Every structure is written in C-alpha cells, then in structure tokens.
Amino acid sequence: MDTQHDIALTRALAEIPGPLPPSGVIHIAVPHTSRFTIVGNHLAQHAELSLTAIGIGVHIQSLPAGSKVGIKALAARFAEGETTIAAALRELEAHDYLHRTRERLPNGRMITRTVFCDQPAALLRGGAVMPVAVVPVTPTAVVTPVVPRPVPASAPALPPAPEPTPVPEEAHPPFRVPSRIAPTSPRRPLPQPREPSPELHRAASALLADLRRHAPELVLSEGDVEELVPGAAAWLERGAHPDAIRRALTTELPQPPKYPAKIVRHRLTALLPPPLPGAQELAPVRRTPVTPFQTCEGCDRAFRSPAPGHCRDCRAQHWEAA
Structure with a gap:
C-alpha cells in the first residue's frame, strides 16, 4: 500500500505545471x-x-x-x-x-x-x-x-421540474442582521507620548526588550517592540519608574500566555497612569477665614465677632444710655 501511495504521489507531482518551489508546502488539488x-x-x-x-x-x-x-x-x-x-x-x-x-x-x-x-x-x-x-x-x-450537490453522470435523467409559482415580494422579508452582529466597539489605541524624543524612544525600547529577563514568557519580537515603544514611552513621560512599569507588565500573567505582545499592549493601554500633577495642583487650598462665635457679656447671646464684647442689641442699649 505504501508503494502504491508513493507512486501515485510521484505521478501527481510530475503533473504539476512549472518548477516546484524549493521549500514550503506543495498543494496537490x-x-x-x-x-x-x-x-x-x-x-x-x-x-x-x-x-x-x-x-x-x-x-x-x-x-x-x-x-x-x-x-x-x-x-x-x-x-x-x-x-x-x-x-x-x-x-x-x-x-x-x-x-x-x-x-x-x-x-x-x-x-x-x-x-x-x-x-x-x-x-x-x-x-x-x-x-x-x-x-x-x-x-x-x-x-x-x-x-446543491452535483448529480453523477450515470444517474438517470429526471423529469423537468415544474415552473415555480411566483411569490409576492412581501412574502420574503429582507434578511435583518441581529443586534448581536452589530460591530463591536473599536479597540482602544495604544498610548502615545506628547513630546517624543530619541532618548525616550531608546529607554522604552530597552525596557520592553528587557522584559524577558524578568518574565521568560514575555518574549517579544523586534517588530513587537517597535510597535509597543510609544506605549512604554507614554508611561515614562508621565513619570512612571521603570521598575513600576516592569511590575505592571509581568505580574500575574496567564499561564501559558499565548500572545505576549497582545498582553503587553493591553496592559500598557488599560493601566496607563495619569500625568503627574504640577506644583499648582499640589498647592494647599486656601480657605476663607471664618469669624468665630462670641458670647455676649450682657445677655449671654451668641454672636460672631473677632473679639469678645457685647452683641448688637446690647451695644445699642449702651449707646442710648450714654
């Protein structure tokens, strides 16, 4: 059986027009x-x-x-x-x-x-x-x-099919796409640095290429690193420490990770920290001073005043007596 199979395969390869490719798959259709x-x-x-x-x-x-x-x-x-x-x-x-x-x-x-x-x-x-x-x-x-399945040549001839009765167009409603077939929301774009620079690009590229030392599962190709560099650069531009970025990208990885580049891209996008606040945002809030309550020395009524004394009514009585 193996000999017959080899002979048939050799004959089929000989019938393929043109030269055979030096490597890769060869199709016999x-x-x-x-x-x-x-x-x-x-x-x-x-x-x-x-x-x-x-x-x-x-x-x-x-x-x-x-x-x-x-x-x-x-x-x-x-x-x-x-x-x-x-x-x-x-x-x-x-x-x-x-x-x-x-x-x-x-x-x-x-x-x-x-x-x-x-x-x-x-x-x-x-x-x-x-x-x-x-x-x-x-x-x-x-x-x-x-x-429709093809009819073998040896099959007996069948009588001609009767002409179909025309059906009104209303009887065939148009195909409607179910709601679940609606397009899904587009994937969030990879973060981009606001002010890219050669130094930022070099640091982000080194950080991504070095991931496999800390997580052997995250082996990225040169193309993956070049594609993901803007996301890592955005993290560095926002003041994230390289060790913090490395922990965010390598902690609790799925085992085994099938698509390392997709995992890194998702985490660079979903876990992006906000920009560091400036000095103005960190300045303490100035509060308006509040006038304290005082107890009137004449009627013990509470009133607001920066210093102890008499309330408005008691002061008016003193003025009238004077």
Missing part, C-alpha cells in the same frame, strides 16, 4: 465532487484567531443545519477539553463568526439560538445572503448555506 465545504481564507488564515478557533469554525461551517454545536457536544467529538472549546467559541463570537442568543419559544421554553456566519465582514457591509436552511425548534440550531 483534486476537485471534490461530494462532501465538501467552501471555507474563505479570511477564516482559514485569520491573523487573530487561534488554531483551535479556526478548526472549530471550519467544523461548524461544515455541519448541516440543526447540528448541536454546544460546548459539551464539541467536547464529546474532539479531544480538546470544555475550557479550550469555550475559549475558542468566544474568539469566534468576538470576530462575529458565531452569535448565540437566548430566545423564548411559544410554549415558554428558553433555548439558545446559534447562528454561524461564513462571511461576517460581507454581511455587515450589506452583502447578498444565500438561501439558508434553519431548524427553529432545536435547542441549538446552526444556519449554513444550502449548496
């Missing part, structure tokens, strides 16, 4: 006639999704409508645990491939409606939507495009 799913490169080569999330996304897209795609169902199908699968589903939700909503059926039962969109970016732009097959009463329903 055999046309599919059944049991295939069209997957966009935006999902298969997604720059921010993990490999687990991409694999689960491709698996869900290949399933028929009505298939169970909950955490327990996927954990029973694959070797990954429920925690890993739940994290991958959250990744797909964050990038609008997967949408899960709670709905109440007419009988009062609560269900989770699961919708998988194979091109979320095109859907948000108002692109065309293929006909879909939906199973509305299953606890977890997946919406997948209905792809």
Whole structure:
C-alpha cells in the first residue's frame, strides 16, 4: 500500500505545471465532487484567531443545519477539553463568526439560538445572503448555506421540474442582521507620548526588550517592540519608574500566555497612569477665614465677632444710655 501511495504521489507531482518551489508546502488539488465545504481564507488564515478557533469554525461551517454545536457536544467529538472549546467559541463570537442568543419559544421554553456566519465582514457591509436552511425548534440550531450537490453522470435523467409559482415580494422579508452582529466597539489605541524624543524612544525600547529577563514568557519580537515603544514611552513621560512599569507588565500573567505582545499592549493601554500633577495642583487650598462665635457679656447671646464684647442689641442699649 505504501508503494502504491508513493507512486501515485510521484505521478501527481510530475503533473504539476512549472518548477516546484524549493521549500514550503506543495498543494496537490483534486476537485471534490461530494462532501465538501467552501471555507474563505479570511477564516482559514485569520491573523487573530487561534488554531483551535479556526478548526472549530471550519467544523461548524461544515455541519448541516440543526447540528448541536454546544460546548459539551464539541467536547464529546474532539479531544480538546470544555475550557479550550469555550475559549475558542468566544474568539469566534468576538470576530462575529458565531452569535448565540437566548430566545423564548411559544410554549415558554428558553433555548439558545446559534447562528454561524461564513462571511461576517460581507454581511455587515450589506452583502447578498444565500438561501439558508434553519431548524427553529432545536435547542441549538446552526444556519449554513444550502449548496446543491452535483448529480453523477450515470444517474438517470429526471423529469423537468415544474415552473415555480411566483411569490409576492412581501412574502420574503429582507434578511435583518441581529443586534448581536452589530460591530463591536473599536479597540482602544495604544498610548502615545506628547513630546517624543530619541532618548525616550531608546529607554522604552530597552525596557520592553528587557522584559524577558524578568518574565521568560514575555518574549517579544523586534517588530513587537517597535510597535509597543510609544506605549512604554507614554508611561515614562508621565513619570512612571521603570521598575513600576516592569511590575505592571509581568505580574500575574496567564499561564501559558499565548500572545505576549497582545498582553503587553493591553496592559500598557488599560493601566496607563495619569500625568503627574504640577506644583499648582499640589498647592494647599486656601480657605476663607471664618469669624468665630462670641458670647455676649450682657445677655449671654451668641454672636460672631473677632473679639469678645457685647452683641448688637446690647451695644445699642449702651449707646442710648450714654
């Protein structure tokens, strides 16, 4: 069997037009006639999704409508645990491939409606939507495009299908995007120093490159360091000590950290301290002096006066007597 396989592989490589690449993968493309799913490169080569999330996304897209795609169902199908699968589903939700909503059926039962969109970016732009097959009463329903299967050449000829009866346009309401498919809030930008300088850039670059000495998990590439330098420079410009910045970036890291550069970027943005206050802000507040209360020496009435004596009425009586 191995010999036949090697011969077939050698023959297929010989039929590839043009010279073979010196390194890297070589594709042998055999046309599919059944049991295939069209997957966009935006999902298969997604720059921010993990490999687990991409694999689960491709698996869900290949399933028929009505298939169970909950955490327990996927954990029973694959070797990954429920925690890993739940994290991958959250990744797909964050990038609008997967949408899960709670709905109440007419009988009062609560269900989770699961919708998988194979091109979320095109859907948000108002692109065309293929006909879909939906199973509305299953606890977890997946919406997948209905792809017609090719008819084998040896199949008997079928009678022509009757002409479809025209249906009024009102019978087909337009596809409405659920509220959960709305664009998420944009990511907060990386802090930038107000007055960048070569010295500030050099100190921030050295601080980021030195992180791996204090946390071996935070190994940043040269490109990551160059991209994150403005955030570290903003901290230094605001008077943060390098040791304080280092503790903020290396304390209580997730184990294992999958994306060190993203962790550093998030902490540089979310934990940015405020600018140091100036001398005017730190000056003590001047309070208006308050005139103290005095007790009248004639009637024991309380009145405000900088010095002891008589109240207004007693002073008037003394003036009249005089």
